[in-house]
Amino acid sequence: MKTSIQKDSIFKVGKVTSVEGRTIKIEVDKTKNSSHLLYDGELLRNISVNSYIKITKGFTKIIGKVEGEFIVEDKQYSEKNYTNENKKIKRLLIVSLLGFFSKKGFERGIKELPLINNECFLLEREEFKDVHDFVKKDDEPLVIGTLTHENGQEISVGVNDLFASHIGIFGNTGSGKSYTLAKIYRELFLKFIENKKFKENAQFYFIDFNGEYIEDNAILEKEHKNIFCLNTRISKDKFPISEAYIKDHHFWALVLEATEKTQKPFLQRAIDNEYLEDKITDKDCLKSFLKQLIAKIIDKEDDNLKTNIIIDLLYNVEVCLTNSNINEVLSVIRESLHFHSKNKNFYFRDENGNDYYKSTTPSVLNKIEPILDEIEFDEIQTDFLIKIRLRIILQYYHEIISGFSNIEHLSPLIKRTPTRINDLKKIITIQDFVSEKNITVISLRDVNLQMRKMLPLLICKQLYETKKELKEQDKKNGQEKYLNIIIDEAHNILSSVSERESETWKDYRLETFEEIIKEGRKFGVFLTIASQRPYDISATIISQLHNFFLHRLINNNDINAIERTVSYLDRLSFETLPILPTGTCILAGLSAQVPVMIDVSEIDKKYEPDNKTMKLIDNWKD
Known part of the structure; x- marks a missing residue:
């Protein structure tokens, strides 16, 4: 068994040379420039961009993320007295501070900054797991996927931290955002769907603009959900609206x-x-x-x-x-x-x-x-x-x-x-909506453009106002009710730049949803919005989101919209957004101690949303 001195000699990578606010520069020991290290029979990935580093300041362990690296010539070696090319250069890392270790484990935030010449180390396996342990002791874990750069490291989030918050899922078409939405809610439903209290105290409404979740088994079996396929061409399903909310x-x-x-x-x-x-x-x-x-x-x-x-x-x-x-x-x-x-x-x-x-x-x-x-x-x-x-x-x-x-x-x-x-x-039909099922999917695929804008506003306003009215009654009964409104392709109704409607209508629409996202938490109302155009969505709404799943974004306006309003991401994560592969996203927010790039785990094919890109060769070849 290796002593702590031997372990430190293997894990030590360098020392701090510069402290500029949250940005730290670290000089890497010349013996630690290889891509991997061998420790206890395991091959460890050496320090590099996107990995984590531990800075020791006395008994304090400060954690940072490597965002970049560069080399400079070492002036102490002249042209004549260096014997090895490696000794001629110094490798410097640019590190952004994320948090620190305390008695509770890893905590996000900065209590104190490192000093010049503080020693820096690779994270040990347990420390690495602790940094990526996002589930509190009194919470229930949901496995979302695996860490992209460490395939063996599962990423779980806490049910309370993720779902008692507003969630944003953004990504260009084909990047996997609808799949991620389906994944996180399928995992949640699988964990609680058989619980009587879950059915009584939680309501989920999916506003589905493209009919991706109306298949019998999409996300969850048909027996557990209400499905409304609305159609303005022919009278088909009708969604119940209370008289009080339409007499306005x-x-x-x-x-x-x-x-x-x-x-x-x-x-x-x-x-x-x-x-x-x-x-x-x-x-x-x-x-x-x-x-x-x-x-x-x-x-x-x-x-x-x-x-x-x-x-x-x-x-x-x-x-x-x-x-x-x-x-x-x-x-x-x-x-x-x-x-x-x-x-x-x-x-x-x-x-x-x-x-x-x-x-x-x-x-x-x-x-x-x-x-x-x-x-x-x-x-x-x-x-x-x-x-x-x-x-x-x-x-x-x-x-x-x-x-x-x-x-x-x-x-x-x-x-x-x-x-x-x-x-x-x-x-619509004018009556109160009563159902034993607590999951409802409302498809607007066959609804004309005018009603596609009006109906979600009417439904969401009714759900929110009803929840507000029943808040005190729920408290007296000792059962707080939970409401989650999930809006896929949310730019259809949350756009702040639409020119096809009057300013009055736009203001009323945005004010309604901004009130829900700003005040809803007090009444147990939460929004999940998924969109391929975050730039189109009101900046007020994006700024109030607590957790983000960010897939590939190519348009500069979309990336800038995220950068302006999301405070949880580091510079490297923003620069990675345009090149993320399909199915990979960056998880950031209150439910994650540090922003992480994850590969979203697969769902059984029969539960996937109906949004696959067609395969032309399969359709064109005899």
């Missing part, structure tokens, strides 16, 4: 792209107007209100309020009714009711060709009222979205007929309403 004029202002000054206040009046409540629930009240509106149109001498206003009013109301005969009434009105543009007056032409003007007896109103009395319908549709549409229609015609609003200002909003509501009807 802010939401409708976004769905209908309402302008700030005129259309948004109009929507607030329409949705919050108690005066309209009986008009959208009672048949007789609605019929009476329609007759009043039409009477006002006929009575006003307004060139803007012509026959087509009455026809449009009845046509728009008809779609909100069940078994209505309004189309028959409309055909009579089209034939009989006219507007004289010169006199700005309505007149009624009967079957005998007689014209009755508003000023004559019998008047136009007397002629049109019996026709309106013939309107019949079974009921006003009970669908909540249809009732919202009816509210908007009635408020619109009430305001333009009364002269409170301008047709030109509001008509674009009214034209957008049917399409947007029809899209919503295909993908």
Whole structure:
């Protein structure tokens, strides 16, 4: 057995020659310039870029990471008196300090700096394991992969440290980010899925833009999860939304792209107007209100309020009714009711060709009222979205007929309403979501662009607000509930640079998610976001993430976005990002004491996400 002096002589690599803040320069002993060392029958990798080094300062052991090296000529040897080429040069290492060893083991951070001439050593096997032991004693380990430069060294993270935090997974397409997302959540689910408390106290929602996780066995077997494949082309699955969260004029202002000054206040009046409540629930009240509106149109001498206003009013109301005969009434009105543009007056032409003007007896109103009395319908549709549409229609015609609003200002909003509501009807249902399964996958692959932006915001806002409301109740019951929202391809809804939407909509969207990521931890709400374009995502959101899995990033804007907002990475890790191979990532953050490059372990093929690049040769060769 080797003595400590013999061990130190083998592991010693040099001494400190310069201390400049966190950056240390170390001169390597000329006998330690080989690539490997032999110790106790083992071949050890010698000190090099990306490896760790121990600096002893009295009884303190300071740990640093080698970020670079260079050589200089040793001036003490002249051209004549050196006998070996190796003696002519000095090898210097540039080291960034990471942490130190204490009674608790390795701790990240700097308590004190080394001194000039402090001796430097390779890490022993146990010390190396201690530096890469990221799991606290009271935590549960999850094996993520192996250390890239030390294939035998498994890397595990603690469940508390990783999942009680916001997580960012970034990498270009094909770099393995979706695979990593699937890996960490599969490992988590395998560990806890059979626990009753896990099912009761933890909820996971996957917002899946590309349909990568909708296969029956993706990540986990189908029996453990709810899968919603939403589609705006055909009515298929529908995601439950509570009435309280959709009866919000802010939401409708976004769905209908309402302008700030005129259309948004109009929507607030329409949705919050108690005066309209009986008009959208009672048949007789609605019929009476329609007759009043039409009477006002006929009575006003307004060139803007012509026959087509009455026809449009009845046509728009008809779609909100069940078994209505309004189309028959409309055909009579089209034939009989006219507007004289010169006199700005309505007149009624009967079957005998007689014209009755508003000023004559019998008047136009007397002629049109019996026709309106013939309107019949079974009921006003009970669908909540249809009732919202009816509210908007009635408020619109009430305001333009009364002269409170301008047709030109509001008509674009009214034209957008049917399409947007029809899209919503295909993908949501108004009811509370109750399920025994605590894992939910929501696929937006077949949802149109407009709804792809709106729906995740609506879902996430509902989940967050509900969680906030139930926080105190959960505490009283002694069971704190956990909510994790996982958003793959998050740049679709977290972009801060999109030019295809209004500033109002962008601000509302970003403010909502920024509130979740800044305040969510207090309420047990956490976000996991995966994206190939970190540059597009709000810097505020990235800066609030606690743990990062960084795959290959090639675009300089993306790399700079990470560098500006991620404080856990060293310079060498940033420089490595463009050349990381597929399946390899850099783990950094609160769950890892030091940034490490890991090869993510494989998942059984049947549990992989559906995102593989096609193999052209297999498809093209006979």
